[in-house]
Amino acid sequence: MDTLLAQLAPSLREVGSTVAFILLGSIVLEVLIYLLMGKVLKSKYTLPAMLVGPAAVGLLALVVYPLIWEFNLSLTNMSLRRFGDKAEYTWIACQAADPATIKNWLTDCLLRNYVDVFRAPVLKQAYILPVFLRTVLWTFLNVVFHVAGGMGLALLLNRPMRGRGLYRALLILPWAIPQVIAVLAWRGEFHFEYGYFNIILTRIGLDPIQWKTDPVWNFVSMVMTNVWLGVPFMMVILLGGMQSISGEYYEAAEMDGATGVQQFRHITLPLLRPVITPAIILGTIWTFNQFNVPFLINQNELETSDILVTALFRAAFQYNRYGFSAAFAFVVFLVLLVYSVLYVRVTGGLREVAE
Amino acid sequence: MTITADKAMPQSLPGRARKTISLAGFFRASRGDSPFKRLIIHSILIACCVAAIYPVLRVISVSLRPGDRLLSTSLAIIPADASLENYRVLLSDTDFLLWLWNSTVITASTAVIGVILAASAAYAFSRWKFPGRNPAMVFLLATQMIPAAMLMVPLYILAVRTGMIGTYRGLVLVYCVTAIPFSIWILKGYYDTIPRDLEEAALIDGASRLGTFWRIILPLSTPSLAIVFLFNFTQAWNDYLFARVIIANADEIWTWALGLRTLQDQFRTQWGQFSAGSILVTIPVVILFLYSSKYLISGLTLGSVKG
Known part of the structure; x- marks a missing residue:
């Protein structure tokens, strides 16, 4: 009960600010689309673009972008050890002492994770x-x-x-x-x-x-x-x-x-x-x-x-x-x-x- | 499959007429079926009903058991010395109310935002043939095929990077976006059934395009908007995976799913409290579901048939 009362105000504040953030973002987006497509390009699809806009941006940011990012991630050596700093994980590069021992750069290095799956x-x-x-x-x-x-x-x-x-x-x-x-x-x-x-x-x-x-x-x-x-x-x-x-x-x-x-x-x-x-x-x-x-x-x-x-x-x-x-x-x-x-x-x- | 399907009712009749027919069917014995066959049918159905509800009855039963008899091998549904002790302990000694509150704020804000975004986008999909419309519809359908588990790795890492891990914000954003594709499909299917003449008449009378959407389309689509709201709501309310990935480390934000799961943990099984919590969470959901299932299903088939 006490924890609930203590959490009441912060939860409302945070959820409220999230909703406000989404609304504000949508308004900015609508204005941008309106100015760009309606005023500059004079497109007849301005209104549908404005209607689709917020949903499309949401999907792009939280589905499409993460998937592309995940594909990039699948080529890297990221693990818990390399989690913190951006610089620490890279595409899997072969660090063999002798480059001649690397038979196939694609499967041994870049697509190493995919090969490992199998x-x-x-x-x-x-x-x-x-x-x-x-x-x-x-x-x-x-x-x-x-x-x-x-x-x-x-x-x-x-x-x-x-x-x-x-x-x-x-x-x-x-x-x-x-x-x-x-x-x-x-x-x-x-x-x-x-x-x-x-x-x-x-x-x-x-x-x-x-x-x-x-x-x-x-x-x-x-x-x-x-x-x-x-x-x-x-x-x-x-x-x-x-x-x-x-x-x-x-x-x-x-x-x-x-x-x-x-x-x-x-x-x-x-x-x-x-x-x-x-x-x-x-x-x-x-x-x-x-x-x-x-x-x-x-x-x-x-x-x-x-x-x-x-x-x-x-x-x-x-x-x-x-x-x-x-x-x-x-x-x-x-x-x-x-x-x-x-x-x-x-x-x-x-x-x-x-x- | 020796059971005949010969009693299909004339279902093409509109709802009202159909109701009277099935009511009549309730009072008279179904024509053609012999008493023996009817007995068999009813006993199969009763057996299936028992299988469907027995696990639920067990949860009720466990929730009513007093603390010292939680672990018992009795199979009685109402225990001999039923008490509400588990409910009292659950409400006073655990954070159950906090979990419920968290679920409620997250779910409610998610559902409202999700419906607003989907309702406007679906209108564009329904009424304009803008370039890229068909690929976009296929894309929306394809997103339904992406396993949620596939998104969890990048969403987790991106949430850590942007500081949204363990916050309401991260979860609200994820929920309202993941429900959008399905919502758009349902709403577009419904908008398509609304005759365009209505809007054209209003346009001639000088209404703006947005005005017709607001004054004509939205009021006419209340049933499907309700379905989509419910869908968004239950989706977020019942979710475990995303909550587990995004807020597992912040127990002051836990939703009921995460909370109840810890009561049924490997090393800390509080069956009585878990059961009491389950009953409290389930009752409103089941009532809502039974009430809305008719609309939900007609909405589903409408969307798929009309396309």
Whole structure:
């Protein structure tokens, strides 16, 4: 309570000055754009430029610039030791006594971090390939369970029946809870003695499981948590899609004597495609980038449970290899980019999303 | 998948008509399903509901346990000697109220600024074909693919360099910018559905371009502005990663996510207080979410369908 009262005034002052800073910056920016484009260039796009201006500057300063800066960083030898002073870290230059021993300047020196991502362990022991394969497995398992679970529940709910609204509200709950809380609560349930999984296992006479120290079970516990978190979103999206399918198709199919399974395969699935494709792409990207679940369940203990993004966090903030983790980050991003491009090519999806 | 999907309702009807139909469906047994099949469907759904809410019930249960019985292997939901002791300790002995306050000021200012920036930018994207517009839209979509974890290294180092580490300022700036791309997409999709005739009529009557935006477009877009506000708000309210990177070293600025995490730490597990705090943070969020989920989802699909 005392700390709150002590912090009240400074917090308001600082947040207030931040808001004022943003507003002032926007006004200065608007005036500049107005003078430059409106008065000097007499452009007809002055007003849209003024409207986009502040958002564009924000994105340039806090997304684009950091990314470019990160690329530069990925070519350097920056670490905790060289953190303080600008002059102390440089592009990785080869300091071999005899320049003739340097075979390839590009891979041995400038792109050294990128080569190291593939050649050296990205963490203490883990190499990138196992971490990558684990991430693929993680993403695949989660998305399959999300789509299957969401589809099953959506099919069950997509009918007139008692208590539909109540079911929907209860089933949506895992999505509504703040993720950090949900994951930490699940972590508690994986406690060896007092978590309910082990309580139930011992009650029915089985051996309790070492959820936190056994690599396989630790991974299983991460997947369980994330499936629980992700099914409601898919359910809601798919249910929304199903409800926009006209009932006439099903009536016609029923008259022709189609069974329920046939109706699902030949009516529901094809008509749901415009909903499913973007949902799967989004779901895959979200799961691939899911940080909270692996990070908070495992809490940086087992290296065998790290997926790419948590390994990235660990390389940067636990081992403080900043230059290396910048290179690592670009490798992770490339993986994601290749996946998305391939997926869009293969399915022709996203066309309806991207105009 | 042996369950038939033959009961799709005529959903093309507008909301009001649809409501009466589903209400009618509530009172009469659904046509066609045999009682046995209905029993199966209901029992599957009930089982799934239990799976969905049981972890939450457990948190409530732990939060009500008196201090000496926190670690118990009982599975009862309401403990035998329920007490609010954990809530009292949480509010008086920890900095929970400070964490809540920090989250509130950071989140509220973020959401307001984010909506203002996105609302004006989206209007330009919706109504002008300025050079570079399409690449910019693709860029906004592409930013959604960048892992947040990728930005944390440069943002951390730049924040240290500019003295923004461990300050409200750093976090507010990061939050309001990271939510902009998605907000612009949603709002542009909504603006596109507003007929241009309205604005043209106003322009002929002598209103300025900005005047039409302020007097016509913004009032008509209140629902989608609310969605975007909520999105910005929940995004910042629930964030852990950026808070961890930028303010982890300054505990007087901690948001609730950082604070609660320390109550559930490896070496200092205060389950009772953690659970009590979780319940206090979750209740308003869940109410807000359930209330707004309808609009949220229609907003999402509207944006994607209309483009």
